Amino acid sequence: MRIIPFLISGIITVALIILFSMRLPVGNSSLPPLGEFLSPQQGFWQNAEPVDETFSLDLNFPRLKDQVTVYFDERLVPHVFAKNDDDLYFVQGYLHARFRLWQMEFQTHAAAGRLSEIVGPGPNNGAINFDRNMRRLGMVYGAQRSLEAMETDPVTKAMMDAYTAGVNAYISQLSRKDLPLEYRLLDYKPEPWSNMKTALFLKYMSYDLTGAENDIEYTNLRNVLKAADFDALFPISRDSLDPIVPKGTVFDNASVQPKMPASADSLYFTWEKNFSAVAAAPLHKPDFDNGSNNWAVDGTKTQSGRPILCNDPHLGLNLPSLWYEIQLHTPEHSVYGVSFPGSPGVIIGFNDSIAWGVTNAARDVKDYYEIQFKDESKNEYWFNGEWKPAILRFDTIKVRDAAPVYDTVAYTVFGPVQYDRSFGGARTHSNVNLAVRWKAHDPSNELKTFYLLNRATNYDAYVEAIRNFTCPAQNFVFAAKNNDIAIWQQGALPAKWRRQGDFIMPGTDSSYMWQDTIPMEENPHVVRPARGYVSSANQLPADSTYPYYLGGVYDLYRGLLINRYLRQMFNVSPQHMQQLQTENYNVLAEMILPLMLRNVMVGNLTAGEEKILEIVRNWNYRNDPQERGATIFTIWFDKLEQEIWHDELAIAKDSITMPQEATLAEALLRDSAFRFIDNVNTAGVETLPQVVTTAFRKMANMVEQLDRAGRLSWSAYKATQVTHLARLEPFSRLNLATGGGTHIINATKSKHGPSWRMVVHLTDETEAYGIYPGGQSGNPGSRYYDNFIDSWAAGKYNTLWVMKENEGADKRVIGTMTFTR
Amino acid sequence: MKFFVSILLTALLALALGFYLSWWSVAVAAFVVAAFVRQRPGMAWLSGFLGIFLLWGGLALWIDMENQQILSKRIAQLLMLGGSSIALILVTAFIGSLVGGMAALTASYMRK
Numbered sequence: 001m002r003i004i005p006f007l008i009s010g011i012i013t014v015a016l017i018i019l020f021s022m023r024l025p026v027g028n029s030s031l032p033p034l035g036e037f038l039s040p041q042q043g044f045w046q047n048a049e050p051v052d053e054t055f056s057l058d059l060n061f062p063r064l065k066d067q068v069t070v071y072f073d074e075r076l077v078p079h080v081f082a083k084n085d086d087d088l089y090f091v092q093g094y095l096h097a098r099f100r101l102w103q104m105e106f107q108t109h110a111a112a113g114r115l116s117e118i119v120g121p122g123p124n125n126g127a128i129n130f131d132r133n134m135r136r137l138g139m140v141y142g143a144q145r146s147l148e149a150m151e152t153d154p155v156t157k158a159m160m161d162a163y164t165a166g167v168n169a170y171i172s173q174l175s176r177k178d179l180p181l182e183y184r185l186l187d188y189k190p191e192p193w194s195n196m197k198t199a200l201f202l203k204y205m206s207y208d209l210t211g212a213e214n215d216i217e218y219t220n221l222r223n224v225l226k227a228a229d230f231d232a233l234f235p236i237s238r239d240s241l242d243p244i245v246p247k248g249t250v251f252d253n254a255s256v257q258p259k260m261p262a263s264a265d266s267l268y269f270t271w272e273k274n275f276s277a278v279a280a281a282p283l284h285k286p287d288f289d290n291g292s293n294n295w296a297v298d299g300t301k302t303q304s305g306r307p308i309l310c311n312d313p314h315l316g317l318n319l320p321s322l323w324y325e326i327q328l329h330t331p332e333h334s335v336y337g338v339s340f341p342g343s344p345g346v347i348i349g350f351n352d353s354i355a356w357g358v359t360n361a362a363r364d365v366k367d368y369y370e371i372q373f374k375d376e377s378k379n380e381y382w383f384n385g386e387w388k389p390a391i392l393r394f395d396t397i398k399v400r401d402a403a404p405v406y407d408t409v410a411y412t413v414f415g416p417v418q419y420d421r422s423f424g425g426a427r428t429h430s431n432v433n434l435a436v437r438w439k440a441h442d443p444s445n446e447l448k449t450f451y452l453l454n455r456a457t458n459y460d461a462y463v464e465a466i467r468n469f470t471c472p473a474q475n476f477v478f479a480a481k482n483n484d485i486a487i488w489q490q491g492a493l494p495a496k497w498r499r500q501g502d503f504i505m506p507g508t509d510s511s512y513m514w515q516d517t518i519p520m521e522e523n524p525h526v527v528r529p530a531r532g533y534v535s536s537a538n539q540l541p542a543d544s545t546y547p548y549y550l551g552g553v554y555d556l557y558r559g560l561l562i563n564r565y566l567r568q569m570f571n572v573s574p575q576h577m578q579q580l581q582t583e584n585y586n587v588l589a590e591m592i593l594p595l596m597l598r599n600v601m602v603g604n605l606t607a608g609e610e611k612i613l614e615i616v617r618n619w620n621y622r623n624d625p626q627e628r629g630a631t632i633f634t635i636w637f638d639k640l641e642q643e644i645w646h647d648e649l650a651i652a653k654d655s656i657t658m659p660q661e662a663t664l665a666e667a668l669l670r671d672s673a674f675r676f677i678d679n680v681n682t683a684g685v686e687t688l689p690q691v692v693t694t695a696f697r698k699m700a701n702m703v704e705q706l707d708r709a710g711r712l713s714w715s716a717y718k719a720t721q722v723t724h725l726a727r728l729e730p731f732s733r734l735n736l737a738t739g740g741g742t743h744i745i746n747a748t749k750s751k752h753g754p755s756w757r758m759v760v761h762l763t764d765e766t767e768a769y770g771i772y773p774g775g776q777s778g779n780p781g782s783r784y785y786d787n788f789i790d791s792w793a794a795g796k797y798n799t800l801w802v803m804k805e806n807e808g809a810d811k812r813v814i815g816t817m818t819f820t821r
Numbered sequence: 822m823k824f825f826v827s828i829l830l831t832a833l834l835a836l837a838l839g840f841y842l843s844w845w846s847v848a849v850a851a852f853v854v855a856a857f858v859r860q861r862p863g864m865a866w867l868s869g870f871l872g873i874f875l876l877w878g879g880l881a882l883w884i885d886m887e888n889q890q891i892l893s894k895r896i897a898q899l900l901m902l903g904g905s906s907i908a909l910i911l912v913t914a915f916i917g918s919l920v921g922g923m924a925a926l927t928a929s930y931m932r933k
């Protein structure tokens with residue numbers, strides 16, 4: 001034995017093994033441990049799925065009561081045939097985990113404020129701040145209360161238990177070599193699933209869909225504006241509104257009357273006082289664009305004489321997709337549609353009798369109250385004339401590769417104090433304590449709605465199902481094979497006095513608290529209308545004759561256009577409905593561009609500017625991918641908004657929100673001498689032609705640069721992308737050639753858009769089409785990871801196959817998974 | 822002859838161990854083979870290196886063909902290899918064989 005060389009080479013061998021077992025830092029990220037990661041037998045190569053994989057497998061689980069057969073079709077959609085509900089949801093949990101485990105866990109970690117545990121503190125402590133925000137908002141608190149409600153109901157309890165068992169059946173037999181890719185890259189392992197995680201997932205959807213509040217921004221504006229100016233900039237009705245409930249509908253009187261506090265004028269409507277600017281900039285507000293379209297037409301409108309129902313929810317565009325397509329079948333029911341990996345049941349879809357879909361109601365169910373604590377300890381706060389004890393909750397946020405972060409949150413009668421001096425750091429320069437009252441804190445059982453909708457056979461069953469739905473309020477569209485159509489805006493909605501909760505409210509007495517809930521029967525709804533269609537697109541649900549205050553921030557134009565088309569359409573087929581869902585017509589441009597063109601002072605334009613004017617003048621108002629006019633108009637209108645608003649609103653130095661585009665468009669159409677046109681910083685009085693021309697010049701400057709970079713076409717400018725949840729670029733799809741945009745029925749924006757398009761024709765044999773921008777597998781090494789994206793971008797649809805139990809030999813079946821005891 | 826037998830045995834043993842043990846079992850395989858099949862240190866190193874290189878490179882290449890390069894292109898972008906599947910396969914083979922070669926060398930010094 002040559003001892004020295006032996007020792008040296010032995011040490012080098014061991015050193016290499018250790019080196020390749022460590023996470024090596026590269027720049028500001030780190031490589032996964034290279035040895036295991038690259039090993040063809042254990043590492044990422046095991047995620048490289050053979051393209052001819054069939055997914056056929058025979059599995060045994062003692063928990064099952066009976067046999068379950070799953071047929072995968074050529075798009076990898078599972079058709080699950082079970083004999084009972086328990087087995088059905090067990091297998092759904094197993095399939096979600098098999099194809100989407102990493103995303104399920106990642107999203108529920110995000111919901112629970114546990115991202116730092118996986119990704120570390122993040123740049124500028126971004127991940128820690130995200131986690132603190134979620135926890136201080138009371139996400140875990142709300143999820144726990146909902147879980148209690150869901151587990152009190154034996155039906156949803158059984159559903160969740162079976163689902164959780166199915167997810168865990170997959171996790172517990174997961175070997176290292178089958179670990180989803182993202183776990184390898186981020187180097188961690190999955191933990192067991194629980195019913196609480198399902199509750200957290202559903203709570204995350206509530207969070208995402210109840211972003212229609214601007215309490216802090218509006219308060220900052222109220223502090224500097226006159227009441228009349230605020231009302232002009234943030235109106236609570238619209239001239240061109242076409243609401244969900246048609247104008248002219250007669251509403252009954254409100255059965256509950258919210259009382260405005262006697263002190264409102266002195267404590268709440270404190271216009272133009274400029275006292276203590278709030279300046280808390282809310283972190284991570286949900287995207288305002290979390291909207292959607294849905295509509296249904298009855299047989300009077302269709303070629304077949306049967307109803308057609310359509311839905312496309314607009315959400316963040318991510319890979320793996322939020323949605324997972326599935327057919328769930330038992331002897332009692334058969335339902336097809338999209339499910340949330342993380343929750344049992346089908347969320348949007350159809351069964352043998354009915355179809356349903358949802359859009360966001362966008363009502364304001366999240367309000368802030370300013371709390372007066374006795375001292376820094378936050379043990380007591382002033383409420384109804386006495387010091388009341390707060391409940392202090394201590395929270396530990398684990399942070400990967402760093403010390404844990406400790407946080408204390410005071411809970412009041414309103415809810416948790418989300419923003420205070422400790423949270424916000426440099427962002428908050430004042431000492432306000434803001435408690436949040438959020439509808440999603442209340443116990444609720446939304447899962448019951450989906451359980452019942454999956455099995456609903458008629459209008460009454462649908463109403464019974466949605467009765468359970470409290471938050472986030474949704475517009476549930478409905479159609480049945482017997483030709484009934486309906487839409488209900490459903491949720492538990494507080495009856496508010498005018499402008500209640502639009503600003504931060506005083507938290508010192510009970511008179512500002514939410515009072516009664518609007519009875520469900522008085523929620524806006526349309527049932528079997530004579531006009532033959534119902535629709536919603538996040539617009540105001542009703543006009544000002546509706547007896548309750550509607551608050552919130554609503555879209556205007558999609559609903560307007562959908563109703564215009566539906567009114568004119570007869571003899572429609574599912575193909576017409578697909579065209580409508582992917583329609584790129586820009587109705588905002590139709591209304592406001594002629595006015596802008598009339599007001600450009602053409603005399604002093606350069607040759608380059610004239611060319612741009614010519615393009616937009618000849619534009620067809622369509623946001624099609626190749627259109628340059630759409631880019632020009634969009635930038636021009638944006639610059640015009642800045643010209644008109646920025647001078648007045650600059651006096652508010654803190655976080656504010658700009659008026660909506662519809663506000664400017666309607667103001668200019670009403671009055672070309674709209675008083676905000678004048679720039680208050682100049683001596684003279686600016687006119688509409690002056691500001692329109694200034695905005696045009698600024699736009700032209702930008703457009704010329706875009707043109708030189710070859711990015712003037714609408715799709716190149718918009719650059720739609722579907723990004724991986726962990727922001728890994730090679731796992732994302734960038735620069736998709738697709739039209740649409742804000743205010744367009746095809747609401748495809750840069751990172752946001754129709755996350756599932758569905759058209760259901762309720763003929764005897766249901767004829768259905770659908771597509772989402774993703775693929776059934778969450779594995780970036782699978783051919784089913786992103787295989788729908790190109791068709792989706794092109795506005796194409798997949799035909800949805802409602803399989804029958806005896807069609808197992810059909811050539812569309814690529815593989816079979818059996819589950820036995 | 823011994824050289825080729827060593828390469829083959831290293832690859833086969835590493836493959837078998839790989840079904841049960843973690844990735845570092847390539848070191849065990851190369852060490853054991855070099856301990857039993859006597860060769861000069863340089864040759865032992867080379868056969869350990871080539872044995873694992875062929876195994877990891879071969880397996881990765883085969884998996885990659887079955888997968889039609891879907892994943893390797895993405896990972897090769899992530900690891901800044903310009904999206905090249907072949908580069909990724911070579912890096913894979915090299916990392917494994919570096920450990921395999923050194924383990925075989927260690928064993929051959931033990932036998933001397």
